[in-house]
Amino acid sequence: MNETSKIAILGGTGPQGKGLALRFAIAGVPVVIGSRDSERAAEVAVELSAALPEGSATIEGIENLAAATAADEMIILSVPYSAHDATLADLKHLLSGKILIDIVVPLAPKNPKAVVMPPEGSATEAAQALLGDDIAVVGALHNVSAVTLNNIEQPINCDVLVCGNQLDAKKSVMTLIEKLGVKAYNAGLAESARCIEALTPILIRLNISKEVPFTHAGVTIAPPAH
């Protein structure tokens, strides 16, 4: 992927998608956000573009499948879990040669403090099973809160755990993510998503419970003290 390859963010009109669109555009990565509703996507793109500092890359907004087609290589899936499988089934024929970055967490319906994992083990593994082994699926960005992403005045103060069964795709995604100024770690095969996705409700729980002296916690990989 060259410096100006365009990425798509499907479900890009939700809080997580909007925050990622802003962060990537600021980092110089052109973004096309997708939505089931192309008008809504276009409106949000205008709104986000107005918030971008000078020198940022562009944000466009179109319908989900058109957005996937417009992406040069990487497509971020940021839809609610209830739409995860159906969106992938619609997209599958467009994904040949591209990388699907799955950031979806299978939160329990009406309970963001719990996950209900799919039979495949995790959303990332379900996506890989649905798309087949010829399309690279990489799980990432599950643990960064939407509030943190949208607070563009501040750096993103957590690390990103990246997993998937294809090493080259994983490395490309780690390079993309590190443009956001965070450290991305190779957290192993797709099955690691069982843990990484399930960290999100634990973080949400800490934020809701006010047991932490801050909100919108993330995780970092901690070195030993020296």
Add this chain to the structure above:
Amino acid sequence: MNETSKIAILGGTGPQGKGLALRFAIAGVPVVIGSRDSERAAEVAVELSAALPEGSATIEGIENLAAATAADEMIILSVPYSAHDATLADLKHLLSGKILIDIVVPLAPKNPKAVVMPPEGSATEAAQALLGDDIAVVGALHNVSAVTLNNIEQPINCDVLVCGNQLDAKKSVMTLIEKLGVKAYNAGLAESARCIEALTPILIRLNISKEVPFTHAGVTIAPPAH
């Protein structure tokens, strides 16, 4: 639990158990380490005691069941996963009114970069199912490396995620753990152990792969930047 309540560490002659014994004794908590082999336990207790700075609490070593009996309230289970269920079955009749702190990670046989979760979902949930609801099981301390624990010259530079179905027991364990100078977080019900236990092989993987500029990584809950 008062300041000087004695804790037991079963499987206390392994690297993790030894490191915890040192850290708790240094923090002023008397420790009795247990092993299947009482002579081995006594030898290790002598070895560890020699490493303690002046003013530390004592470390004794006896057989596992005797150690569980000697504990005032809290018993840390630190055996290899292969001995997890059998040790608990042996202990069950001694645990009434006590708290079982399960730190065991169900690592895959011959592959510390993967877990094989039990049918109950996690080792902590398996322990709770085996002991019944009248005995409090708390999952904790899964993600602190043995090397970090045994390097007693240095502070433990990571956080501890604590989970379990009984809130009072969980709070007692958090208070105990914070004596080690770390922050303990209430990570929710026992089912959170599915995630917390599975974090360990991800950390082991990062350490083995040298993808991190340090070894023996832990995790911390990161606040947003200010």
